[in-house]
Amino acid sequence: MRTDSRLIQMFVAVADSLSFTRAAETLHVAQPWLSSQIRKLESQLGFDLFIRDSRRVALSEQGKALRGPARAVMRSLDEFSICASMLRIREERPLLRIGLPPYSHLFAKRVALLERFAQLQPKIQIEIVLGWSPELVERVTAGSLDMAFVVGDVIDPALEYQLISHAPCTLCFRSDDPLAALDIVRSSDLRGRTILAFERGLNPPVHEQLFGAAQRAGAVLQVDHEMMSDVWLQHILSGDVIGLNFVRKPPAQLRDRLCSRPFADATDIALRLVRRRSAQQPAAELCWQVARGAGAANDSAKSAS
Known part of the structure; x- marks a missing residue:
């Protein structure tokens, strides 16, 4: 039996939040429709994934057993999408618009990150826009920049960020x-x-x-x-x-x-990479993944030292 990956995504969303309402908000779908799709998946599988009552939603024993494999499917789909983006980039000349504070070259990790990205993706054109952090954040939010390195705290629910470096x-x-x-x-x-x-x-x-x-x-x-x-x-x-x-x-x-x-x-002053939470164009997503990989490598090095 083959299962629609969209149904698996819905199952994971509900399993992680244990709330059909919150999962529907995350997936940007109507809650009744999400409930009907989960029922459809349960019908295909032949057993209930969730225990529902008027007060709560809980995973059934079968649901608990399937949550891990379902998450693995979603990770594989993410890897598939990234790989497809990289293959498409080989045939295109995409543009990445990124904002930088005027003194960000003094942060060695920021310099190393962009140099690493340029080495990995030589076909991507990088357009640099210099500006002070509040201006860059506004431009990322408005969509005129794909992402930006900014100094200081970033408090905007429409944005997500990665910590790149901090200094006393x-x-x-x-x-x-x-x-x-x-x-x-x-x-x-x-x-x-x-x-x-x-x-x-x-x-x-x-x-x-x-x-x-x-x-x-x-x-x-x-x-x-x-x-x-x-x-x-x-x-x-x-x-x-x-x-x-x-x-x-x-x-x-x-x-x-x-x-x-x-x-x-x-x-301490923090340097962060920020982007919108909405869907990203392939070049921006690849740069984000390079930054995430650099952060994971730094965390591993700290743990080993």
């Missing part, structure tokens, strides 16, 4: 600065000091995450449009100012003139 916040200042005598700098140590910052409107949540505690403690923020660039380092060297850094390491030739210390009152 450090303060950068001249080696002769009194702060160099400290092992860790706290906001109270920055009262009256000038900190180079980007404009708050460019990314308000990350601005608060980086500079909020210091500003409330009495630090003075000075807008610097060259954040974490070589020019930014020169601004630190030439004046009595401090830079707040979460990814840039001073070049070797400046390390005797510059000093970095952990900043106790700013949490």
